Amino acid sequence: MGYRENPRPGGRSARVQAAVHQSVRDMLATMDRADITIPLIAQRANVTPSTIYRRWGDLQELLADVAASRLRPEGDPAKIGSPREDLEAWAEQYADEMASGVGRQMLRDILSAADVANAEKCSGYTQQQLAVFITRAKERGEPFPALTELMDHVISPIIYRILFDQAPGPDYVRKLIAKVMSKER
């Protein structure tokens, strides 16, 4: 009795998934995190609690699933100027989103689930986005930091601060990028 990762669109399973995800998003926006329960979600989604339990296991897994799907990027990062400028703009927005109340909560949800899959997925999204900048720079024949550099020295510090400390400011992000770029000459 395994549930499909990606249910066929239009089927009943997909409708249930959509309704449940939507309920969770609504509830996260309107009520306190601690008051969200599976029976409540089920009621709002017009679904039986046991359906949710069987499909997701527990609240943490469900929240992690919803969070990961919300973190999936819509498309390629905007192209406004040089790869470096593009990266700066993107990274600032990324930091803002993650540092916001909702973003922080999504990160937490993803990390607290027993299943690591969603965390990996989320990190994968980020790497995909970063890869775009690298490709653009290569096309223009410009030097650019490698993916590892960007993950280790731009993304990681931002996320660490958000998780353990407090929000990174906007010029903090720019400093990180400046440092990582300065080694590329």
Added chain:
Amino acid sequence: MGYRENPRPGGRSARVQAAVHQSVRDMLATMDRADITIPLIAQRANVTPSTIYRRWGDLQELLADVAASRLRPEGDPAKIGSPREDLEAWAEQYADEMASGVGRQMLRDILSAADVANAEKCSGYTQQQLAVFITRAKERGEPFPALTELMDHVISPIIYRILFDQAPGPDYVRKLIAKVMSKER
């Protein structure tokens, strides 16, 4: 009705806390994370469940509390050679501990609690340890990276990898340190 952060030693409150913490540690070592419940912990600690609920609120808070107290360093990092060598040895052990099954789980527990206090505490411990290397270097008149540098470019990448990806190898840590030190000339 507030509970003291640090109950007076020897009192009943302290005994209960110790018994509960011990039960949690035992259970974490012997059974699957998902099977640990508050009633079980209470039983093993010879305590009523309601005591735990009133004191910690829920399982996540309790686990976060236990994890944070396990992460408190025993003393100053070992002094084996130059500050850099000391840092390398310490960071490698740090990475190993955090990347182990237990370490990972502790990180998760700390981050999934609603209360941020434990996460901050944990980050504070790390910073205290790092400050020791900086002081030692200063005493010897040697150049050494600032605390922010170390947090951003050594600790953050290690933790990010552990949380989102997979364990960082031993030479990965050394590379991070080499990079951070190379900018100090």
Added chain:
DNA sequence: TCACTAAGGCAAATTATTTGCTTTTGTACG
């Protein structure tokens, strides 16, 4: 169209959580 199967609904049984009230125990003060 029909049979098959994955997934959802229902309801009873089990477990966990909350809460009001009582009891214990450490502490401060006379």
Added chain:
DNA sequence: CGTACAAAAGCAAATAATTTGCCTTAGTGA
């Protein structure tokens, strides 16, 4: 010392969440 006070623990009833067995529904493919 002993007594009063308050913080924290115990107990048990009430409530809420979770699990599970069995049945029904709705997509899928022959």
